[in-house]
Amino acid sequence: MPAAGQETSFLSGTVQDSHGDPLAGASILAQDLNKTTFTDSTGMFQMTVPFRESYTVVIQHIGYKKLVQKMTQKDLKRGNLVFPLHDDHTQLSEVQILGRTETQQAKLQPIKAEIINTKAVQEQPSTLVELMNRSAGIRIRQTGGLGSSSGLMMNGFQDRAIKNFRDGIPLDYLGAGYNISLVPVNMLERVEVYKGVLPTGLGADALGGAVNMVTKKALYRYAEASYEIASFNTHRASLNALYSDTTRHFFVGTDAFVNRSDNDYKVDVTVTDLETAARRPATVRLFHNQFTNYYAEAYGGLTNLRWADELRVGLTWFHINRQNQYGATMSQPFGASVSRQHSIIPTLRYRKRFGKLGIDQFLTASNIHTAQVDTVRGTYDWYGTFIPSPSRLGEISLRGSLSDIKFSYFTSRTHLSYQLAENHLAEVNVVSTNIGRTGRDPMGLTLPQTGQDILALPAKYYKVVGAAGIQSVFLNDKLTNNLIAKFFHYNTSTINVDIYGTALGEHRSTSENSFGIAEALKYAFTGNTFLRFSVEAATRLPEQDEMFGDGNFHRSNFLLKPEKSTNINLGFRTERRGAYTLEVNSFYRITKDLILKVPVDFLFTQNQNVENVKGLGFETDLSVSLNRWLRANGNFTYQDFRLFDTQNRQTEKARLRNTPYFFANLGLNGTINQVGNRGRMHLYYYFTFVREYYLNYVPKSLEPDGFLGLWGKAKFDAPNIIPNQGLHSAGFTYHPGGERFSIGFQAKNFLNARVYDNFRIQNAGRSLHLKLNYTLK
Incomplete structure (x- = not known):
């Protein structure tokens, strides 16, 4: 040049x-x-x-x-x-939560980002949920086994307050077909986890941060396949393939995966004797909990042209079939109800840099179909015995269900960047989402005045989030500053339904505008040591499924209000290359109208507002190289979020319900080269601990007396307590020769501990997993 x-x-x-x-x-x-x-x-x-x-x-x-x-x-x-x-096979064998390259990238921005290097662990039979749960400050809670609903909790916020992205695009348009509990790690280059303030380029209405799943970026020719077989008749397979011509101007590819499991593990439940009506504890095997999903995406496009850096067209198809064993809690078993979801989704993305100006435009329009079948005239007990009841039309509810709902999506994301000067970058990001819902259920709710099917009446949701920011670097790259302003707007219209699913018949329309601002600073003392600080006044708009429900076990709530929060983050990081990495972060939140998912009527969940919540927390992450072949890492998170100004003595200063407040991880990773002359083996062990927490609000006076509540027992004994949990997992990956083929084995929860998750739902005990990988380049 x-x-x-x-x-x-x-x-x-x-x-x-x-x-x-x-x-x-x-x-x-x-x-x-x-x-x-x-x-x-x-x-x-x-x-x-x-x-x-x-x-x-x-x-x-x-x-x-x-x-x-x-x-x-x-x-x-x-x-x-x-x-x-x-x-460098030594690096590939390590599980690096915050790798060297991403550390250098963080030197240019003060926004807290952890990088989960999925490339380093793609040969392990590990899920993305497990990888993220090993990181500081993050807990992903599932309502059962493979394919069950999952909710992300991070630094005091949870569920939809943390946004999910794929290559910088909000994931809503893919429905339940592509999410952190389903996507194989083989599909991803890395996962970026942002805590607190988001970069302008993501620009979503998030309170607690975001997860950006970055797909593989190889742009030549390769094919990769994996197959995993595991306990509970679990099978997972994936296939990635890409072809690019020699000029690198044209490419086509496909990503596909299958997840299937019977999820028939043993759980502890309460059963009722039909003759005496006596209730007693019992251990049973789940019998109607099968999950199957298929996902396939074909894409192609043009690159490195005068008028486009990349023009990509994609077509995605997915199908989900889920047997329903229970609802929001494990209070009642089901034996026949099923839920389904499917869609075909086209996408278009255009990217080009014109000198100092960069343009990134994404468009998609799709229809996502969901169905729930509940037509059996009776109920089941936990042993799978059918109990006829001619007066019932369904097992979940007396009236049953045969719903078929269509959610129509149109999403546009526009990102513009302009290099004002060498040390100043300006960005604008606008995401607009237009969602409609129509459907039918001949057995479902009707309007009291006309008897009309309530699902036949259209419900509409529109949201736009705009962000404008400027990133500046001063003092010879020692001081970095991000200043971001945001605008939020949404409006909805539908027919109101109360928390018990009764059609009230009244038309409800909601519209709101709001603004937010964020400031993030980072000061680098040396190339490997820096201090990071951010403060934000944030707004999070209710999502369409939180207001409309999901057509299955999640109730609608059209009275839901946006949640608003003031967030402060302070962190310190230092590193000695090849020896250790230490990071300490703290955070403070004060939130009004926090949106929290809670169980209602035993079977269903609903998002409701919690008026006033505040608290603080801190997390520490340490990674140490013990020698050339062995590395140890550990982290812990403590967060103390409580209600205030409740006007209720029982709930004043109570911990936020159903929210873990202390959890920790330990890990060991080692590599043995020259196994069998040409082979290489990677060994690993992980331990995860979650301190007991409470399903409902508990008066502070009944909490354990130990320091910060970290030891001792609560002063009550009730099913509200989700007990201490300790999980041990270990495994290995083996390359017989070269890098093309690998064998991975893992024993998860090998001590068979009882594991509880969202709403005290019990997860699987011990399970064994075998995974085969083959790559052709």
Whole structure:
């Protein structure tokens, strides 16, 4: 590249792996200038630097050996420079929650982000839920086994207050077909977890942060397949394939996966004797809990053209079939009810950089169909025995259900960026979502005046979230500042239904505008030590499924109000390369009208507002290299969120219900090379602990007396207590020779501890998992 005048030059090129595939997210450091940039999705980078005769460039990426390259002005003028990185098997064998490359990326932004390196663990039979639960400050709670509903809790917020993204796009348009409990880790390059303030480019109405699942960015040719077999007749398979022509201007590919499980593990329940009506505890095996889902996406497009960096068209199909064993709690078993969901979803994405201006546009329009079948005339007990009841039309409810609901989605996401100056980047991000609901249920609710099927009446939801921000770097890259302003608008219209599912017949319309602002700072003392601070006045709008329900076990609530919160975050991180990494973070929240999912009427859940909640928390994460082949890591999180100004002596200062307040993780990872001459084995062990917490609000005076409530017993004995839980898992991955084929084995919860999760629903005990991976490049 020619020099810009005689004062500046442009360092540019493409970073590739040993197979010639571009590497996205590689860090490029101009060593003498202490300037850093990163490669884009095509592996390309560009950096403006002061004019010099030569430069020393250091290029790094997780899983690859560091490259140190000297470049002269003669090299720059040639252009089209390619920098190959070679595999580093030592890095690939480690589970790095915050890898070296992402640490360098954090030096350019003060926003807290943890990177879960799925590439390092894609050969393990681990789920994304398990990987995230091993991270500080994060708990994902499921309502059962594979495919069950999952809710994310992070730094005091939970469920929809934490937004989910795929490659920067909100995931709502994919319904239940693609989420953190279903997507195989093989599909992902990494997972970015943002805590507190979000980058402008995500720009969602989140209170507690976001999870961005970044798909694999290889843009040449490869095929990868995996198959996992496990306890409870569990089968998981995935296939990824991509073809690009030699000019790198055209590509086609596919991603597909299947999840299936009987989920027939043993649980502890209360059974009722039909003759004496006496109730007693019993251990039974679940008998109507099967889950199956299919997902397939075909995509293709054009890249590296004069008018487009990338134009991508995709078509996604998914189908879900779920047997319902129980509702929101395990108070009543079902033996025949099923739920289904399916959709075909087209997508379009266009990206281009015109000099200093960058454009990223995403569009999708789809219909997601959900159905619930509940037509058996009777009930089941926990042993699978059918009890006829001619007066019933369904087992879940007396009137039964044969619902068929269509949710129509139109989503547009527009992101613009402009490089105002070398150290100042301006961004604008606008996400608009238009959702409609129509349906039918011949056995369902009707309007009291006309008898009309309530699902036949359209319900509408529209939301737009706009964000504008500027990122600036000062003091020779030591001080980084992000200032972000946001605008929120939503409106809904529908027929109101009360918490018991009764059609009230009144038309309800809601509309609201709100604003938010966030400020995030980071000061780097050295290249490896920095302090991070952020403060935010945030708003989170109710989502359509929180207001409309999901057509299954989640009730509608059209009286739901937006939740608003003031959030403060303070963190410190330091690292000694190859020795240890230490991170400490603290956070404070004061929230009005917090939206919380709660059980109602034993079988159903509903989102309701909690007027006033405040609290603080802190988390610590430490990773240590014990020697060349063994690494240990551990973290813990404590959060104390309580109700205030409740005007109720029983709930004043009570902990937020159904919310863990202390949890911790320990892990060991080791690699043995030259197993059987050519082979390589990676061994690992993980321990997870969750302190007891409470299903409902408990007076503070009844909590344990131990320091911060971390030991001792609560001063009551009731099913409200979700007991202490300790989980041990261990496994290995083995490469017989080379990197193409691997075998992974894991024993999860090998001590068979009782594990409870959302609303005290019991999860599986001990399970064994075997996974085979094959990659062709």
